[in-house]
Amino acid sequence: xxxxxxxxxxxxxxxxxxxxxxxxxxxxxxxxxxxxxxxxxxxxxxxxxxxxxxxxxxxxxxxxxxxxxxxxxxxxxxxxxxxxxxxxxxxxxxxxxxxxxxxxxxxxxxxxxxxxxxxxxxxxxxxxxxxxxxxxxxxxxxxxxxxxxxxxxxxxxxxxxxxxxxxxxxxxxxxxxxxxxxxxxxxxxxxxxxxxxxxxxxxxxxxxxxxxxxxxxxxxxxxxxxxxxxxxxxxxxxxxxxxxxxxxxxxxxxxxxxxxxxxxxxxxxxxxxxxxxxxxxxxxxxxxxxxxxxxxxxxxxxxxxxxxxxxxxxxxxxxxxxxxxxxxxxxxxxxxxxxxxxxxxxxxxxxxxxxxxxxxxxxxxxxxxxxxxxxxxxxxxxxxxxxxxxxxxxxxxxxxxxxxxxxxxxxxxxxxxxxxxxxxxxxxxxxxxxxxxxxxxxxxxxxxxxxxxxxxxxxxxxxxxxxxxxxxxxxxxxxxxxxx
Numbered sequence: 001x002x003x004x005x006x007x008x009x010x011x012x013x014x015x016x017x018x019x020x021x022x023x024x025x026x027x028x029x030x031x032x033x034x035x036x037x038x039x040x041x042x043x044x045x046x047x048x049x050x051x052x053x054x055x056x057x058x059x060x061x062x063x064x065x066x067x068x069x070x071x072x073x074x075x076x077x078x079x080x081x082x083x084x085x086x087x088x089x090x091x092x093x094x095x096x097x098x099x100x101x102x103x104x105x106x107x108x109x110x111x112x113x114x115x116x117x118x119x120x121x122x123x124x125x126x127x128x129x130x131x132x133x134x135x136x137x138x139x140x141x142x143x144x145x146x147x148x149x150x151x152x153x154x155x156x157x158x159x160x161x162x163x164x165x166x167x168x169x170x171x172x173x174x175x176x177x178x179x180x181x182x183x184x185x186x187x188x189x190x191x192x193x194x195x196x197x198x199x200x201x202x203x204x205x206x207x208x209x210x211x212x213x214x215x216x217x218x219x220x221x222x223x224x225x226x227x228x229x230x231x232x233x234x235x236x237x238x239x240x241x242x243x244x245x246x247x248x249x250x251x252x253x254x255x256x257x258x259x260x261x262x263x264x265x266x267x268x269x270x271x272x273x274x275x276x277x278x279x280x281x282x283x284x285x286x287x288x289x290x291x292x293x294x295x296x297x298x299x300x301x302x303x304x305x306x307x308x309x310x311x312x313x314x315x316x317x318x319x320x321x322x323x324x325x326x327x328x329x330x331x332x333x334x335x336x337x338x339x340x341x342x343x344x345x346x347x348x349x350x351x352x353x354x355x356x357x358x359x360x361x362x363x364x365x366x367x368x369x370x371x372x373x374x375x376x377x378x379x380x381x382x383x384x385x386x387x388x389x390x391x392x393x394x395x396x397x398x399x400x401x402x403x404x405x406x407x408x409x410x411x412x413x414x415x416x417x418x419x420x421x422x423x424x425x426x427x428x429x430x431x432x433x434x435x436x437x438x439x440x441x442x443x444x445x446x447x448x449x450x451x452x453x454x455x456x457x458x459x460x461x462x463x464x465x466x467x468x469x470x471x472x473x474x475x476x477x478x479x480x481x482x483x484x
Contacts, residue, residue, distance in 0.1 A: 013038060025054060026086045073097065106130035119146050141178030185225065192220060192229035199236060205246035212239050215273050222269075231269070238270040249274070252283055261291040292334045299341045308344045308351035315340055315380050339373035354381060357389055364393050365401040406434040414473055424448070424473075428461055431470035438463075 010017040013034030022032040023039065030038065039052040044062035051062030066089060067081045073094035082095030090098050101110040104127035111127035119134070135146050138157040145157040156178075163177035168186060175183035182190065196216040203209050215235070219228045241258055242250065250258075259267060264287070274280040296316065303309045319333040344351055347359035355363075360378060364371055371391060378389045409430050413423070425443040432438045441463065450472075451460040457472045 024084065026057075026084075104130055138176075138178050141176035142184070143178050145178070188229055189220075189225040192216075192225040192232070195229055195232055199232065202236070203239060203243045205243055207246050208239060208243045211242065214277065215239070215270065218273055218277070219269065235267065235270050238267050249278055249280065252280060253286065256286060256290050260294060261287050289330050292330045296334050296337050299337050303341065303344065303351050306352050307354060308348070311354060311381065311385070312337070312340060312344065314384060315377055318380055319376075335373050336376050339370045340377035342367070342370070343374055343377060354385060354387070355389065360389050360391070361393050364391065366405075368393075368401075403434060406430055410434065424459075427473050428459060428470055432461065432463070432468055435470060436468050 009019065009021055009029070011019050011021065011031040011034055012028040013030045016031065019031040019033075021029045022035045023030045025039075035052075038056060039054050041050055042053050043049070044051050044053065044065055046061050046065045049062065049064070051064065053062055054060045066084070068077065069088050070077050071079060071091040071094055072085055072088045073090055076091065079091035079093070081089040082092035083090040083098060085098060096112045099112040101112045102114055102125075103109065104111055104114060105124045106126050107130050109127055109129075113128050114125040115128075115131060116122055116125055117131045132144065135144055136155070137144050138147060138160055139154065140156055140160040143157060147155040148158050148161050150156050150161040159178040160176050165174040166177045167173065168175045168179075168183040170182050170186045173183060173185075179187075196213070200209050200212050200216075203212060216228075216232070219232070219235075222228075223231070238259075241255075245254075255264060255271075264271060264282075271280075271282060275282070300309070300312060300316065303312055316333075316337060319328065319336055322328045323330055323333055343355050343360065343363050346363040347353055347355040355378075360374075364374065375391055378391060381387050382389055410427075413427050413430065425446055428446055428448055429441045429443040432441050445463065447462040448459040451458060451469065453469060458469055459472060461468045461470060
């Protein structure tokens with residue numbers, strides 16, 4: 001920066017340019033001569049002590065009283081003053097919000113937090129990023145500061161390098177000197193207490209506040225102040241629900257209806273506290289039943305209004321009636337509803353028609369394991385809509401669909417070309433089922449070794465005292481090439 005680029009300072013009292021500014025009052029600057037002339041030592045009307053008070057302002061007070069006034073932005077008192085505005089002091093937290101953004105003299109970015117850092121250059125006003133560019137985290141106190149080289153060759157902040165460890169003023173345990181006025185444990189305990197005090201004011205009922213206070217003490221004991229301070233906000237919805245029924249503790253059923261099973265899994269810690277403190281036990285059967293009902297409803301909601309949705313709703317009513325009579329379980333109802341919804345999706349992606357015989361064959365061909373679950377829905381359609389659908393499919397069609405799926409799996413694995421043991425076992429399992437027609441293969445029981453046949457790399461596989469050969473993933477099998 002050249003001399004012509006430096007800001008020109010002038011005194012607002014004598015209008016002289018280039019004078020050193022001694023005092024800034026209400027946004028106006030005064031040199032030392034004007035300060036002596038205009039600021040006289042008189043008694044402060046507020047505190048009664050002597051101080052330099054401007055003679056041109058009849059409502060003026062001493063500097064000590066001005067700095068003790070509430071912050072003009074947050075209205076809090078007792079905080080360090082960061083800026084004196086024409087309307088009063090601003091604390092260090094609010095001062096940046098009241099400054100006009102100016103360009104950083106290092107990078108040119110606008111910032112309202114410009115400051116001078118002696119370690120960088122005392123004549124430059126830098127933004128926080130440029131000012132802390134050479135700073136790093138101290139390995140001892142975990143503060144982000146400028147580091148110096150210690151006697152052991154380790155880079156630390158100046159306090160940690162010079163003083164090492166000092167006793168914590170709060171708990172008297174040794175701590176890195178760079179921590180300042182409290183060790184890390186005391187800092188997190190203070191933070192947790194502050195956050196708990198803030199959150200407790202959000203509940204209207206005194207009994208809920210008392211329960212939340214008990215929970216905070218229990219939580220800090222269970223997981224420590226550090227983790228408790230970070231996790232506390234996740235448990236606020238639980239106590240907000242308790243605040244809606246303050247007269248008595250909610251039952252597990254009401255908690256399940258409000259949060260669902262997934263929500264209660266995220267609230268395991270408050271539920272554990274309820275169990276230890278009030279003896280509220282979770283009911284596994286109710287939770288599983290509630291989850292199944294929620295999934296059934298999700299299946300219903302996934303089908304738009306129309307003939308398919310009407311059929312699915314009727315089938316659900318039929319199954320729920322069987323469940324009420326005790327001839328089936330809610331889990332079986334969910335599995336049957338899943339198969340019914342999948343069959344309707346196979347018949348029409350827009351769910352605007354009922355399944356045809358061709359759709360039933362196509363669905364069972366691609367998912368033969370769903371035949372038993374689908375049979376009930378097909379029978380319901382035949383009875384209700386006078387259809388004549390049957391579940392018979394040819395073994396040849398099933399075999400062709402199975403081979404197409406295995407070929408597609410090999411194609412995907414060939415594209416990945418992995419080398420791990422798990423990948424090789426999965427490749428060999430799929431190749432055995434495709435090339436040798438094995439119905440099922442347990443890949444954990446495979447014993448294989450590399451073996452080449454007519455110049456083609458592959459593996460000799462021993463399974464149940466029989467030996468098979470399969471090609472390796474390095475060379476695409478000829479049968480897979482026909483997929484394109």
